[in-house]
Amino acid sequence: MNRADEAGLHQEQALLNSLLADLDHCFEQVVLHYEQRLFAFALRLSGSYEEAQEITQDAFVRAYHALSGYSVEQVRSLALRAWLYQIVLNVARNRLRKLRHLPTCVSLEQAGTDADEELEGARAEGPEAHLEARERLLLLQQALLTLPLAYREVIVLRHIEGLSYPELARLLNQPIGTVKARVHRGLAQLRQVLAQHHAREVLYD
Known part of the structure; x- marks a missing residue:
């Protein structure tokens, strides 16, 4: 485990x-700490700013109600980050099943900190690199x-949100081998x- 992982676990x-000391007062700290990352996850799943907002808000409401009914032992045993991702994923699945069509584009301004960091690094290299x-x-x-x-959910969780395969397996309640196979097939797709997009670009050049 590296220092960043250790710091994350301590936090x-x-x-x-x-939360155990004062759920009502301290739940806001959880929201502030995870809101941007969970919103970005919901946005990548849904492709819709409005849907992502609804998913994230609903997930926090569900998390609060769940915590209010948990015992001290249950709260202490939580893997908080993965647990929150699981709630967001469940809410997103339920909402997206009802949608006939998903948007085909996500605004980078809304896509989260990882996109911001990559664009900021490219901006330092000049306008062409940024574009x-x-x-x-x-x-x-x-x-x-x-x-x-x-496939979308496991790729985002593994390769963008950075969850480990053991975390993914627990979150999805599936064997690690099954999760790895899903990630592999998703990446292939x-x-x-x-590749198809690149081929079209070559044809139009």
């Missing part, structure tokens, strides 16, 4: 201790939205979509 445990990075990220967002949700 997570501190939040859990705060190329922006186009690359937009293409990735659009390609993700073409995948079935079962994603590469195929990106």
Whole structure:
């Protein structure tokens, strides 16, 4: 485990201790700490700013009500980050099943801190590098939205949100081998979509 992971675990445990001390007052700290990341996750799943807002808000309401009914032992045993992702995922699945069509594009301004960091790094290299990075990220967002949700969710959780395979297996309640197979198949489909886009670009050049 690296230092960043250790720091994250310490921070997570501190939040859990705060919740045990005063749920009503300290739940706001949980919202402030995780809101942007959970919103970005919901946005990548749904492709819709409005849907992502609804999903995130609903998830926090459900999390609060769940915590209010948990015992001290249950709260202490929570893997808080993965638990919150699981709630967001469940809410998103329920809402997205009711939608006939998903949007095909996500605004980078709404896509989360990882997109911000990559664009900021490219901006330092000059306007051309910044434009190329922006186009690359937009293409990735659009390609993700073409995948079935079962593949989109595991790719985002594993390769964008950075969950480990053991975390993913617990979150999805599936064997690690099954999760790895889903990620592998999802990445294969994603590469195929990106390759098709590249082929179209070559034809139009």
